[in-house]
Structure formats: structure tokens, C-alpha cells
Amino acid sequence: MAERLLQSFKRVAGLCHPDCVKANNEIEDYDASQSAALVAVNLISSARLVLKLDTEFTEYSAQFLMDNAGKEEVPGEMDQERCQVTTENCLRYLAENVWTKKEHGQGEMDRQGCQLTVKDCLELAFKKGLPRREHWAHLGCTFKAPPYACQIPRVPMKGEVIEAKTYDEGFKLLEHQPVAAKLHLFSPQIVLVGEGIYDGPASGGRITRYVGLRDVLIASVEEFEGDTVAVVKICYKKKTSFIKVSLTRMFLSIPKNGDDSQAIEPTGLLIYQLNKSA
Structure with missing residues (x-):
């Protein structure tokens, strides 16, 4: 089931629900957290190519950082039964988050919080790893990540944050x-x-x-x-x-x-x- 889910993500990469497209078109040019997430994944992709950890420039998910950085981890979340990739859980998520018409902005309620920095994003990537871009929602997606998204494979990342002064x-x-x-x-x-x-x-x-x-x-x-x-x-x-x-x-x-x-x-x-x- 998990493999079929990843294959479906690849087929629809770059596509989005009309409500999500509309919401993103109405967003102003600049979102500081999105910008930080983009710089972080570009930095990681470039570093991994230079260090020959990837054989080609590989894009990783900035939206994964948007969905998870700066948030407290729920203990035991990875072990919950509802996190498993099953047909029932997929249908439940679609019914609750995609097929149900929501008021404008409702999908953003869970995303409101502190403004992310490049440092925040890198620290999360080093701790949790990153999924490839095509395996996660597009940057700026207004839909909440499904609970079974924790089963999507992530590439382990290693590194440290160095802040230069001069x-x-x-x-x-x-x-x-x-x-x-x-x-x-x-x-x-x-x-x-x-x-x-x-x-x-x-x-x-x-x-x-x-x-x-x-x-x-x-x-x-x-x-x-x-x-x-x-x-x-x-x-x-x-x-x-x-x-x-x-x-x-x-x-x-x-x-x-x-x-x-x-x-x-x-x-x-x-x-x-x-x-x-x-």
C-alpha cells in the first residue's frame, strides 16, 4: 500500500486541488517561512551533490519543513494505528480534508505559528531527514498533511549549522x-x-x-x-x-x-x- 501511495504522488507531482490553487494565487508575493524552507532544501541539495552523497541534484521537500518545523512533536504519534497507510485511512483523510468544502482560510488554521528561519529548517532536517520533493505536497499546499504521512520514507541528513559573523x-x-x-x-x-x-x-x-x-x-x-x-x-x-x-x-x-x-x-x-x- 505504501509503495502504491508513493507512485501516486509521483504521478500527480505539481498538480493541486483547485481550492489550493486559488488560495495560493491570493497569497502575497513573500512568505518568510516558505523562503527559509526553500533556501534550506536548496542548501542541502547543493551540499549533498558537492559531497557526492547524491549522484545528481536531488530536490527535497520544502513543504515538509513548513508542515513540521517549529512544532512540538506529539509523543507516540508514529505508533498510532490511524497513522498506517490503509485504504480506510486514505478515504477518511480525503473525506475530511479534500472532498469537504471549507471556508476560505480554514485549511491554514493549523499552520499559523512562529516565522521559520533557515536555521529552524536545517535543524529539523538533520533531526528527522527529508522526503524527496515528489513524495510530499507542493510548497504552499493549504491541506493538512495526513497522519499516515509519517510512513513516507525520508532521506537521513547529517550536518551542523554554522553562523558566520564576517x-x-x-x-x-x-x-x-x-x-x-x-x-x-x-x-x-x-x-x-x-x-x-x-x-x-x-x-x-x-x-x-x-x-x-x-x-x-x-x-x-x-x-x-x-x-x-x-x-x-x-x-x-x-x-x-x-x-x-x-x-x-x-x-x-x-x-x-x-x-x-x-x-x-x-x-x-x-x-x-x-x-x-x-
Whole structure:
């Protein structure tokens, strides 16, 4: 039964219930927990490929981290009879969570909680392992994971979380694998960067708006057009891309009209919060 369930997951990978699609289309561009989960699984996938633990780049489930990170584990949950993969339990789950029409947002009630960080996600992955992406619900799925999902096989993960404090510490880790960081985003500069260098806020009185900090993955550091840049993987406006970020540009932001949220002390565009995984 469990093997047939995994096969069915592969057949419907990427597909979703219309209610779930509608709910996700209405979600704003940025979800901090989703972003952290995406960076964590990308970091793990990249590290495992570099260390030759996987023979090819293997995608692991970010939604598994969304469903489980930051939550208290229920003692004995894995041993409950209702957690077994049976036809009866599958039908019960469908009847209670999929076939029954729910009010908008009801499926999200159990997901509300603290905002996840990359560190939270990595620590859970190291403790519990990760299922492959095609064996779990898609990222942003609004349906509660079935209790028998604990029977879905997970790949064991080993590693430790290392948080670098300086660029030098970050560069040393980057010699071995990609690393996680946070990036200061300014609009419309982040959208208009294209193949050029993203160097933060506009100068000369041009329009710029501070968007906030976003989790990103640093793939490498290189020289480009006379500047030292980090090649960064980022998901913005629900689109994933690689951009070149200046490592030499410094900036500051002064609060306007008493809005302290826009105040930023002199800093670089990237803030390292680097992680090592395997």
C-alpha cells in the first residue's frame, strides 16, 4: 500500500486541488517561512551533490519543513494505528480534508505559528531527514498533511549549522559549498538588474523603495566588470533566478517622517547567516 501511495504522488507531482490553487494565487508575493524552507532544501541539495552523497541534484521537500518545523512533536504519534497507510485511512483523510468544502482560510488554521528561519529548517532536517520533493505536497499546499504521512520514507541528513559573523568566515565556508544569507532588497532595482550588478538603492534622486531582507543562497563569489560580486539564487515575485550582488557597495537609510522601519545603519547588501549541511 505504501509503495502504491508513493507512485501516486509521483504521478500527480505539481498538480493541486483547485481550492489550493486559488488560495495560493491570493497569497502575497513573500512568505518568510516558505523562503527559509526553500533556501534550506536548496542548501542541502547543493551540499549533498558537492559531497557526492547524491549522484545528481536531488530536490527535497520544502513543504515538509513548513508542515513540521517549529512544532512540538506529539509523543507516540508514529505508533498510532490511524497513522498506517490503509485504504480506510486514505478515504477518511480525503473525506475530511479534500472532498469537504471549507471556508476560505480554514485549511491554514493549523499552520499559523512562529516565522521559520533557515536555521529552524536545517535543524529539523538533520533531526528527522527529508522526503524527496515528489513524495510530499507542493510548497504552499493549504491541506493538512495526513497522519499516515509519517510512513513516507525520508532521506537521513547529517550536518551542523554554522553562523558566520564576517565575510571572511563566509568565504571560507563558500570554498566547500553554497551558503545561506539575507539580502537587502530595493525596488525597482532588484527587478531591473537583469544580467548586470545589483548594487542596492538608486542614487542621484532616483526613485527607490526598501522592500526588506530576504533569504537567499550564495552560489559563488567572482570578479565581474571590475567589482567583486556574489552570485545569488533568490526567489522574488514567485520567480527564482540568479543575480550578481555587489560585495563592495555600502549603504544606509535614514528614517523619513518618523518611520523607523526604513532606518538602516551603514551595511553591505548581504548579511551572512551561513550554514553547513550534508
